[in-house]
Amino acid sequence: MELELNTVQQIIEIVGEDNVLTNLEERICYSYDGTFQRGIPELVVFPANTQEVAEIVKLANKEKFPVFPRGAGTGLSGGSIPMSSGVALVLTRMNKIKEINSEDMLAVLEPGVITGHFNQEVEKLGLYYPPDPASLKTCTMGGNIAENAGGPRAFKYGVTKDYVLGLEVVTPQGEIMHTGGRTVKNVTGYDLTRLLTGSEGTLGIITEITVRLLPKPKEIRTALVIFDKLEDAASSVTAIIRNGVIPATLELMDQIAIKCVENFNHLGLPLDAEAVLLIEVDGGKNQVEEDIISIEEICQNHHCRKIHIASLAEEREKLWKARRAVSSAIVQLKPTKISEDATVPRSKIPEMVKRLREIASKYNLHIPVFGHAGDGNLHPNILADKNNKEEMERVQKAVDEIFHAALELRGTLSGEHGIGIMKKPYLQWELGEVGIEYLRAIKRAVDPNNILNPGKVF
Amino acid sequence: MKDMDKNHFESLNKCSRCGGCQAHCPIFYETGREPFVARGKIELLENLQSGKLTWNDKLADIFSMCLLCGACAENCPNGVPADKLVMMARKDLVANNGLPIIKKNVFQHLLRYNGRLNLAGKILYLYQKTGLQKLLRISRVLNLMPNDLAKIERLLPEVASGSFRKIVPFRSTVDNPRLKVAYFTGCVTNLINHNVGYSILKILKACGVEVIIPKQGCCGVPAFASGDFTTGKFLGEQNIKEFAREDVDYIIFDCASCLSTWLDYPELLESEEALKFSDKLMDVNRFLVEILDIKIECPEIGKKVTYHDPCHLKRTENGKKAPRELLSRLSPAYEYVEMGLADRCCGSAGSFNISHYRLSQKVANRKVKSIKESGAEIVTSACPSCMMQLSHALKNEKSDVVVNHLVELVAGCLQ
Numbered sequence: 001m002e003l004e005l006n007t008v009q010q011i012i013e014i015v016g017e018d019n020v021l022t023n024l025e026e027r028i029c030y031s032y033d034g035t036f037q038r039g040i041p042e043l044v045v046f047p048a049n050t051q052e053v054a055e056i057v058k059l060a061n062k063e064k065f066p067v068f069p070r071g072a073g074t075g076l077s078g079g080s081i082p083m084s085s086g087v088a089l090v091l092t093r094m095n096k097i098k099e100i101n102s103e104d105m106l107a108v109l110e111p112g113v114i115t116g117h118f119n120q121e122v123e124k125l126g127l128y129y130p131p132d133p134a135s136l137k138t139c140t141m142g143g144n145i146a147e148n149a150g151g152p153r154a155f156k157y158g159v160t161k162d163y164v165l166g167l168e169v170v171t172p173q174g175e176i177m178h179t180g181g182r183t184v185k186n187v188t189g190y191d192l193t194r195l196l197t198g199s200e201g202t203l204g205i206i207t208e209i210t211v212r213l214l215p216k217p218k219e220i221r222t223a224l225v226i227f228d229k230l231e232d233a234a235s236s237v238t239a240i241i242r243n244g245v246i247p248a249t250l251e252l253m254d255q256i257a258i259k260c261v262e263n264f265n266h267l268g269l270p271l272d273a274e275a276v277l278l279i280e281v282d283g284g285k286n287q288v289e290e291d292i293i294s295i296e297e298i299c300q301n302h303h304c305r306k307i308h309i310a311s312l313a314e315e316r317e318k319l320w321k322a323r324r325a326v327s328s329a330i331v332q333l334k335p336t337k338i339s340e341d342a343t344v345p346r347s348k349i350p351e352m353v354k355r356l357r358e359i360a361s362k363y364n365l366h367i368p369v370f371g372h373a374g375d376g377n378l379h380p381n382i383l384a385d386k387n388n389k390e391e392m393e394r395v396q397k398a399v400d401e402i403f404h405a406a407l408e409l410r411g412t413l414s415g416e417h418g419i420g421i422m423k424k425p426y427l428q429w430e431l432g433e434v435g436i437e438y439l440r441a442i443k444r445a446v447d448p449n450n451i452l453n454p455g456k457v458f
Numbered sequence: 459m460k461d462m463d464k465n466h467f468e469s470l471n472k473c474s475r476c477g478g479c480q481a482h483c484p485i486f487y488e489t490g491r492e493p494f495v496a497r498g499k500i501e502l503l504e505n506l507q508s509g510k511l512t513w514n515d516k517l518a519d520i521f522s523m524c525l526l527c528g529a530c531a532e533n534c535p536n537g538v539p540a541d542k543l544v545m546m547a548r549k550d551l552v553a554n555n556g557l558p559i560i561k562k563n564v565f566q567h568l569l570r571y572n573g574r575l576n577l578a579g580k581i582l583y584l585y586q587k588t589g590l591q592k593l594l595r596i597s598r599v600l601n602l603m604p605n606d607l608a609k610i611e612r613l614l615p616e617v618a619s620g621s622f623r624k625i626v627p628f629r630s631t632v633d634n635p636r637l638k639v640a641y642f643t644g645c646v647t648n649l650i651n652h653n654v655g656y657s658i659l660k661i662l663k664a665c666g667v668e669v670i671i672p673k674q675g676c677c678g679v680p681a682f683a684s685g686d687f688t689t690g691k692f693l694g695e696q697n698i699k700e701f702a703r704e705d706v707d708y709i710i711f712d713c714a715s716c717l718s719t720w721l722d723y724p725e726l727l728e729s730e731e732a733l734k735f736s737d738k739l740m741d742v743n744r745f746l747v748e749i750l751d752i753k754i755e756c757p758e759i760g761k762k763v764t765y766h767d768p769c770h771l772k773r774t775e776n777g778k779k780a781p782r783e784l785l786s787r788l789s790p791a792y793e794y795v796e797m798g799l800a801d802r803c804c805g806s807a808g809s810f811n812i813s814h815y816r817l818s819q820k821v822a823n824r825k826v827k828s829i830k831e832s833g834a835e836i837v838t839s840a841c842p843s844c845m846m847q848l849s850h851a852l853k854n855e856k857s858d859v860v861v862n863h864l865v866e867l868v869a870g871c872l873q
Contacts, residue, residue, distance in 0.1 A: 025516045028505055029491075029498035034476050046490075073492065074477040092490050116481075137481035264535055328535035331474040 003042045003086075007063045011045055011087070014055045019046040019093070030088040033075040034135075034327075036336050036386055037421055041068065041082035046093050050168060050176060050207040056089065057205065058174030060451045068453055069201045071112060071140030076327075076339045077420025079147060079200045083455045091142050094207065097121055105213045106165060106182055111142020111206050115149075128216040130157035133416070134324040142206045148198030150416030152249035152280075152323070155374030157214075159416065161197040168208035169196055172447030182210060195442075200418050201453040203446055217248070217282035221292050222316045224308040225277040225299045226270055230254055230357070233275035234350040236302040237373045240279070241346060245294050250374025251278040251323055257370040260329040265322045273305060277373070278323055280316075326370050327379065333366045334383035338395055338422070342406035343377040343415030355405040356380050362401075363394040377415035403429060419457045427458055466546050470507065472536040473500045479530035479540065484803045485523055488820045494523045496530035496540035503547060513554050521547050525810055525821070526683055527769040527803035548685030557686055561809075565681045565689045572621075572675055622648045622655045623671055630659055635668035637749070640706040642697075642720070644713035645676050646842030654712050654842065657869035658742055664872050665750050673700045677716040680808050682726060694719070694727045701735065708749065709735060710742045712865060714771035714841035715808070717741050721774065741771055743840055743864055744780035752784070756791035756871045763792040763867070764834035766825065766848060767801035768841030781840050781864055791871050797832035799824070806847030822851035829859055838864045 012020050021027060021044035031040040042065075047053045060067045066086035073080060082088045095112035100122055107122060107129070116136040122129050132151035133139055139149070145167070150159040166180030180186055180193035196204050227233040237250055253261070255274050262269050269276060277299070281291040296307055310316045331337050344352045353369060356378070360367035371379035380402055384395045403413055403426050413423050413430050428436055436458050443450075443458075479496040480486050486495040493502070502520065505511040521544060528541040557565065623643055639662070647654045662669050678693035697720075701709060711717035720739050723732035746752045765785055771777040778801065785794040805811060805821025825848065829837050837852075837859055839845050849861045 023516045025502060025511065025514075025520060026491075026493050028501055028511070029493040032475050032501060034474065036475075072477055072480060114481075135476065135478070138477050261535075264537055325535035328474045328476040328478060331472055331536055335471040337474055 003065055004063065007059065007065065008043060010059055011043065011056060014059070015045055015047050015052050019048070020044070027088075030070075030073070030090065031082065033070075033073045033078060033080050035076060035078045035081075035339065035420075035422060037078035037081045039081045039084040041088035042085055044088045044090060046090050048093050050170065053089070053091075053170045053205055053207055054174045054176055056087065056174075057170050057172065057451065060087070061173055061449050064449060065451075066454050067205075067451055069142075069146070069205045071143035072114070072135075072138045074135040074139045075143065075147060075420065076341070076417040077147075077414070077422045079418050079420035079453075079456055080143070081421060089205065091205075091207075092140060094142075095140075098208075100125055100127065100213075102127065104182060106210055107213060108208065108210050109141060110208060111140060111145070113141045115139050115141055115144055122213055123216055126216050127213040129163065129211060129213055131160045131163060134327055136324075141209055141211075145197050145206050145209055146199065146201050147418040148416070150372070150375075150377065152251050152372055154372060154377070154416070155250050156246050156248045156282075161194055163211045163213075164193055164197050164209065165212050166210040167193055167196055167206055169204035170207055171204050172449075172452040176207075177204070180210065184212060198418070200420065200457055202443060202456055203452065205452070219285050219288040220248070220280060220282045220311075220316065221288050222310045222319055223277075223279045223292060223295055224310070224319055225279065225295075226273045226305045226307075227275045227277070227303070228273060228305050229303065230274040230353060231350060232302045232304065233277050234353045234373065236277060236299050236304065237349050238347055239298045239302060240295060241374070243294060243298060245281070245291050245298075247279050247291065247295070247374060248282045249278065249280040249372070251371070252276075252373035252378070253278070253323065253326060253370040254368055256333070256366065256368035257326045257330060260332050260368065261322045261325050263332060264325060264329050265318075267318065267322050269322070270305070278319060323370075326368075327381070330368050330381055330383060333368075334385050336384045336386040338382040338384065338399060339417065340380050340382070340399065340402055341371070341377060341415045341417045342380070342402055342411060342413060343375070344406055344409040344411030346374065346376040348409040348411065349373050349376060349378070352376075352378060352405065352409060352411075356402065359398050359401050359405070363398045365391075365394060365398055367398070372415075375415070376411065421456060424456070424458065466539075466543060467507070469538050469543065470500055470504055473497065473534075473538045474536065475501070476535070478533065478535060482529040482533045484525060484527065484529065484805060484821045484824075485817065487824075488817060493520045496534070496538070499524070499544060499547070500538065500540065503543060506547070506550075513551050518551055518555070521551065522813060523817075525769070525803050525805065525807035527807065528773060529769070529803065532773060545683060545685070548683070549687050550685070552685035552687070557684065561684050561686070565684070565686050570675070570689060570692060617650050618652045622652045623674070625652070626655065626659065626671065628672075629668070629670050630663060631668040632663055632666050634666070636666045637707045638668040638670070639708045639710050639745070640701055640704070641669050641671050642674060642677070642701075642709060642711050642713075642716055643671060644711065644716040644842060646846070647712055651842060651845075651863070653866055654863045657863070657865040658710070658712060660869045660872060661746065661752075661865060665746075665752060667750070670704060670706065672703065677713075677719040678726075679715045679719045682719065683808050687726070691727055694723050694732070695729070698723065698727070698729065698732055698735070702731065706738070708738050708740050708745060710740055710745050712742050712840070712842070712863060714741065714768035714774075714777075715843055718770035718774065741774065741777065741780065741840060743784045744776055746868065747780045747783045747787075748776065752787065752868075754787055754868065754871050756788055757873070759791045761792050761836060762795050762832070762834045763788075763836045763838055764795050764797045764829060764832040765800060765864075766797075766804060766829075766837055766839040766844060768839055768844045769803050771840050772801050781838075784864055784868065785838065788867055788871055792836070792867060795832050795834055797828040797834065797837075799828050802828075804844045804847045804851075806843050808843065811847055811850075818847070819851060819854065822847055823855070826851050826855050826857065830855075830857065834859065836860045836862055836867070838862050838867060840864055
């Protein structure tokens with residue numbers, strides 16, 4: 001399908017000439033996300049407000065062209081990739097924080113607001129928005145909602161969906177709809193807010209977001225624990241949870257991940273250690289002190305080599321910078337990264353870690369393992385070279401086995417990246433034919449012309 | 459991208475497309491457009507490399523949109539040197555399509571020859587002193603010109619009356635000098651702001667250092683940054699030849715861009731000869747602090763001063779630390795206050811502020827805001843090109859904040 005000149009002209013009339021990109025050179029820059037997937041859109045459009053979004057979607061239904069909504073393009077499942085056609089709808093111009101309300105403990109904002117920026121703004125007022133995906137300095141809130149993003153703090157605080165109170169959405173047919181509202185309790189009608197959160201741009205375009213906020217934790221302590229054996233790190237994680245300590249974050253990095261990060265950050269992490277845990281506790285002063293002592297004891301009982309406690313903000317930020325760099329830094333090993341986020345029940349972390357290592361050695365692949373061990377959400381990343389056909393075949397087999405393992409341990413294909421394009425082939429393994437058909441039925445009902453983000457999820 | 463070398467080609471592969479560069483790119487911050495951030499340019503380079511794209515005006519346009527400030531490279535989890543890659547791309551563009559006509563004239567006819575550059579300086583001086591400038595500004599003729607010409611005309615610095623290097627002697631020495639340095643003055647100090655040069659000579663004399671000012675031309679950065687490696691190499695090799703004539707302990711710079719170009723000479727010129735100088739190259743501020751360990755008896759003035767990090771200095775050894783240390787030694791004459799985002803690019807980027815005037819001013823205005831918020835009366839820096847940009851932007855914002863080179867303050871304290 002190709003966009004008619006006349007259609008392009010109409011889009012230009014809606015958003016203005018400066019907000020439409022037509023050149024191939026510019027469109028190529030909207031063909032990717034954080035994966036190796038590519039699809040060049042026919043047009044890139046930057047709407048300024050809900051009204052413009054609605055008009056474009058209406059036009060899309062009339063002229064039958066697909067619309068691929070996106071924010072900063074940092075996704076890890078190919079969810080925002082234009083399937084070599086239609087319009088890439090970039091929502092980054094809609095980037096105002098409209099309200100931060102300390103009394104109702106909520107904020108209202110546009111989808112293009114950068115998550116990290118939002119975090120800072122609410123924290124200035126003594127409030128807290130916990131979801132913190134590693135890309136928080138660039139990713140947008142709209143993208144976070146569409147993918148139901150998680151992050152390290154999910155262990156204690158949950159994920160994006162646990163904070164969304166209400167949405168304004170442009171439906172796949174171009175109508176403007178409001179879901180939820182400004183209250184924590186709301187059982188009026190189906191829970192469309194939750195349906196749209198994590199709908200990966202297939203059921204509506206999020207144009208305004210209302211999120212719940214928490215009071216900012218008073219104290220934070222971060223512990224960096226070094227282990228000679230990866231298994232010991234994994235079993236410490238389960239022991240900490242079993243002992244009733246709920247850290248805000250419980251992050252694991254294996255040896256390959258440590259090496260890659262160290263190459264860039266030079267934090268002095270030991271290159272011969274098999275794993276490190278990055279554990280953060282927050283809350284009142286006494287609680288934090290108590291928790292840190294318990295964690296120290298547990299890790300020592302599990303043969304950790306060393307514990308380093310950071311309480312200064314700069315020192316903690318340094319450790320986190322390292323952790324957040326991992327996902328990008330492992331590309332040092334090989335250029336093509338297949339980033340998985342298969343998630344298992346937290347007690348199965350040691351078993352999952354063991355299986356991942358077996359899979360890596362069976363297929364002779366680099367599979368650094370890092371991630372949110374506390375909530376069972378590991379990030380096994382396979383590093384390969386997409387031009388090496390034989391290697392990519394091995395990758396495919398390894399991915400299959402990783403998903404098998406996760407499901408066998410009663411986990412899920414994706415904890416926080418979404419299905420997008422990358423995990424589409426596996427959806428049936430988890431949902432079954434009935435489950436997939438249910439999703440399709442919803443999609444058909446609200447988007448009969450298959451306009452919004454076609455080719456994704458299923 | 460035929461002649462892209464292996465190292466650069468491999469660094470393309472290291473970009474994971476995570477998009478982290480978006481958070482650090484001043485141009486992306488202003489425009490929000492992916493082609494202008496490192497990730498977009500790397501995708502385009504891959505397409506050029508594989509032959510899916512070839513150079514055209516649009517692509518040239520996109521690659522002109524980079525300050526080469528290096529903030530992306532500095533913060534990249536994989537250390538992808540996107541600034542270097544942009545420079546290589548510009549080189550490739552020039553090799554394929556030649557230089558835009560204006561730059562061609564400037565680089566190949568003006569920059570190469572000191573005499574002509576001096577002459578251009580003189581013409582500009584006359585333009586400003588004869589009242590022609592005033593006349594044109596009053597008559598608003600310039601406002602009739604396209605492309606913000608009137609505003610750009612105001613970017614022209616007030617030039618000095620001649621070449622600094624012609625006025626001062628080749629050698630300034632003292633009895634029993636403790637060290638001997640060669641001073642690379644850079645074009646701006648030579649033609650526009652002599653006071654920086656005089657300040658350095660005064661300070662070094664007071665510190666008992668012998669200074670020679672060898673014959674020299676432009677360091678070549680305007681040419682390299684625009685992809686004209688032929689002119690850049692010509693200039694670099696000339697400079698190396700002249701500076702090799704007399705042995706010195708250090709070669710000092712008042713301009714961060716000149717220093718960083720010299721530091722890159724071994725790679726840019728592919729020259730063994732250039733490598734021999736590497737250990738001797740030093741920013742004047744660092745030289746004063748680390749080598750001379752300068753102690754200054756300061757009068758009590760108590761003016762608040764802040765400092766802007768030139769992109770080309772902040773990534774060199776102690777490039778952030780040394781100037782701040784020097785400033786703190788000027789207490790109680792000056793009280794040093796740090797501004798927010800001191801190390802963010804000012805948007806000058808050589809001729810970027812002329813070719814992309816409005817965008818460059820937007821970037822500069824963030825800086826102006828930081829400066830104002832710091833409450834400083836003086837903003838110092840260590841790069842004459844940043845200083846021109848800051849002066850212009852502050853003037854536009856009707857601010858009274860004065861822009862000085864750090865050495866000007868130091869010299870002022872030596873009364």
